[in-house]
Amino acid sequence: MKRNSDLQAHRMLKAAKLYCTKVRIAILKVLMKTDKPLSQEQIAQRSGKKRFDKVTIYRTLESLLKVGLVHKAFIEKRAWHFELAHNCTESQCHPHFTCTNCGSTHCLIEISLPMAKSPHKGFVIHRQQVRLEGLCPACV
Amino acid sequence: MKRNSDLQAHRMLKAAKLYCTKVRIAILKVLMKTDKPLSQEQIAQRSGKKRFDKVTIYRTLESLLKVGLVHKAFIEKRAWHFELAHNCTESQCHPHFTCTNCGSTHCLIEISLPMAKSPHKGFVIHRQQVRLEGLCPACV
DNA sequence: AATATATTTGCAACTTAGTTGCAATTTTGT
């Protein structure tokens, strides 16, 4: 019995011409169920009792990253965090907010800043990431 | 024979009520001489033949960070990078640009984005960091 | 200048995040 999210994951992988493997589907489902960027450790914890190897998870995330299905978010506590790439344009994702008090991270999808304009010096800007710090509603 | 930069480092530390130690002065001088954020490894390499212990460097940077003399910049290659806090306002530093081709990082001090406005949800934004990706003049 | 106190430093050992090589397994197209 396949669920909606399974089918959706399948579709995403097919569209990206990636093999539909258990790990990839499991990870996509984990990311579909959350609204926060997750570390490999968090993904491992949430992807079912049969814990996948961390190497596999890293490699899976890398393959999903390469085809643009997920994004890497700024580090908190020195670990990369990943999330589905929905709601993001090619050049800009939503800002990520980290609470300096409790350390939690939130995606502020309501906010978007104008893209930085390249200075005359010959830099070509492709992507922009914004990270915000402050107090979350629970800690204000 | 003390140099200008020594005196300046001394003054900065005095003003911040920190002990004027060799490591702190050496690190401040290293950071004064560069316009890019440096990792502890890079700082170690540049702070003279008598290489300071990395623990010491990390702790020194932390003390400088706490009094606001330096800033931590976004990670590249999974390592924190540090730079003098000059040219930064309380709420926003200049954007950091990383070249996706050669991996070099530049401080784009000419650019500044408007501060993000907090959404109504009760988030209080204190600081904003912007990271840019693209091609540097050498790689265009 | 000598001393007492407070702070900082260096060492060793450890943790955490992420990577590499390779053999075994799984997925896909036929």
Next chain:
DNA sequence: ACAAAATTGCAACTAAGTTGCAAATATATT
């Protein structure tokens, strides 16, 4: 069901950063 291509899991490793503690240094006081 089979072969080719891609993915997975394991073990071992690297790189970044941290902790505890004893020794060394900086500062203020005499």
